[in-house]
Amino acid sequence: MPRDPITRDGFESSYGGFYVVDVGSHARQFSGRPHTERIEAARLKAMFLPRATSEANKMLRTHVEFVRCQLKHYGVEFDEGEFSGKGTGLMKKILLAGKLDKVPPHIEALRKEMHQEWLAQLTLEDVSGNPGLIMEKYFVDGAGKPVKSRTKTPVGIPHGHSSSFYCRQLREAAENVAGLHHATADGVATQMIFLGWTKSTVEKAAKAHVAMEAKEKKAAADKKTAERDAEYEEYLADKQDDDGDGSPCGEYIVDCEYIEDQWPDSAEDMTMSIQRTSRDGVFKATFDFGIVEGIMILGRDEGLVEMLSKRRDGGIGGDDDEEDEDEDEGDSGDDEPPVTTGSKRKGKGAPRGRPAKKGKTTKGSSSKSLKFFVRLRSKDTSEGEISYIPMNGFIEFGGKSGGKKGKGKKSGGNPFSSFTGKVGLSGIGSNIAFTARKVSDVGSIGYARWQDYSEREYERANASRWGSSGWGSRGW
Incomplete structure (x- = not known):
């Protein structure tokens, strides 16, 4: 202050x-x-x-x-x-x-006069964390006696929803002033404590604040939804003649009702980006679902997707020190995920000398299949904790675009303009449904790797978070 x-x-x-x-x-x-x-x-x-x-x-x-x-x-x-x-x-x-x-x-009069002059220059923000100064600035004199003529309308003091200690102190300070009333407004963004000399006026101000914040929040959400809808419509209009590139690759805006309901402040800009890899029919995706972000391996053949994810691990939970020798061969030029077949060693999921177990494929196992199987790893965006055990899921292209409240537009001749999906997200749920709409045929260059979400990275992040001295000769 x-x-x-x-x-x-x-x-x-x-x-x-x-x-x-x-x-x-x-x-x-x-x-x-x-x-x-x-x-x-x-x-x-x-x-x-x-x-x-x-x-x-x-x-x-x-x-x-x-x-x-x-x-x-x-x-x-x-x-x-x-x-x-x-x-x-x-x-x-x-x-x-x-x-x-x-x-x-x-001299005593001079002290009081100078103190009031100093208080007068303080803003509401300056005094919000100091109940004593709030009382002196607005409601009492230097001796703590009520001065009703100084503040005739309710004063709202903003606090975060987690500021229970300061809120309790402010309420107690108000209760020690004869004739002063308080009411708490739990808005969607802030917790506001209103103080004033008339109980009904104070309560009315608190209710009005809650309504105002709810209205502002809805207006901002509606604006964001309209912007995202317009972005998708613009993509469809631009591709109406060529039906897009006939590929799942690109940038998508994501809607997930469960995350939006549970963590609305983190769900405003959920996105997903899909890029090609050197393995035909296998793709890499990076995603940001607000409260969680991570990486996916997706493809038409479930067994292949599982085998490639295990190969990078040396088996789930195994050591991933070694890199696949030919992971970038046949690359399209983007930074691709380590999901190709060449390897210095075989993981538990794909023993050397015999092919990996045949997994389920989408209907017909052809290039026209619209269902892709998913393996993903993620991390919590608030604490940065990595969930290194892969989770399963699928995404299915085609149909309506989804979007807010189920409203969507037919994708025309380009089935890859939208998809629906269900995935497991550690700490959230095993069948989290979401929809996505394409806004660009060019996916963001993804520098994240499958190993960036490994058990080793999990331990490394924990060591950093808790001040551990490290991992021996590696210096971690």
């Missing part, structure tokens, strides 16, 4: 403190200026009478003009001829005379 202090007549006010900053032309030279708060008379007497205590001597060493500052706080004038050394003798004399028993009214 830093705000400029209020300075006047040798005093400074800031953050609730009242300091002497100028003791006049008679002060001795010292580094910096004095910045000393007032000490109550009873404590000063204990420090200096009948003789200076260790606390007093320490204070005199730390604050060269300590005595002058305290006398200024109490409005005591003196003859400079009476001041000698560090002023210890003069302090005793004035204490014995009772001149420090009470702060003069004009």
Whole structure:
């Protein structure tokens, strides 16, 4: 919050403190200026009478003009001829005379006036985390007594939904002010606590805030939906003559009702990008579903997809140190996933010397098949925790585009303009349904690899997160 202090007549006010900053032309030279708060008379007497205590001597060493500052706080004038050394003798004399028993009214009035000036320059955001300052700025005077004339309409103090501690403190502070009411508004974006002198007005303000945030949230969601729908319609219009490229490759916008319901703030820009690989009929996909992101291997032959994912692992959960020798042969030029057949060694899923087990294929096992089997790995986008055990699923091209509330448009002659799918997502569910609509025939270049989501990367990320010293000779 830093705000400029209020300075006047040798005093400074800031953050609730009242300091002497100028003791006049008679002060001795010292580094910096004095910045000393007032000490109550009873404590000063204990420090200096009948003789200076260790606390007093320490204070005199730390604050060269300590005595002058305290006398200024109490409005005591003196003859400079009476001041000698560090002023210890003069302090005793004035204490014995009772001149420090009470702060003069004009100095106390100055303190209150300067404090209110400092508060006036603070914004609502500045004081939102400090219940005491909120009360002083809007509702009470320096003695904590209600001042109803200062704030005539409800004041809303914003807090995040997780700020339960500060919210509780603010409610307690409000309840300690006679006649002050509070009401909590749990909006979709913020938690707002309204404070005011009339209960019905405060409650009305809270309800209005909830309604306003809901309306704003819906308007923003509708705008985003319209933009995504327009992007898909533009793609279809552009491809109406050539039916696209007849390939699943491209960039897709994704809708997933379950994620949108459970994590709406993370589901605004879900996407998926599919690229070719060097293996015919096998594709790589990277996806971002808001709360989770990751990589997929997908193809028409379920057994092949499973074998290729296991080969990269040396069997599920196995060591993946070695790279396939020919993983980039026949590459289309993009960064492709490691899903080709050549290998320095065979994993448990594909023993050397015999073909991998035949898996299910889509109907007819032909290039016209629209169903693709999926193996995927993912990680939580909030904590970065990797789920390295592959999950299964499928996507099926063709039909309607899906989209929000099931509304969609026929894809015309290009079956790869949209798809529906179900996949397992670790920590979320085993049959998460989603739809996707193509917005470009060119998928984003994917630099993610299957091994980036391996058990080793999981352990490596944990070591980094928890400050582990590492993995031996690898330095992790």
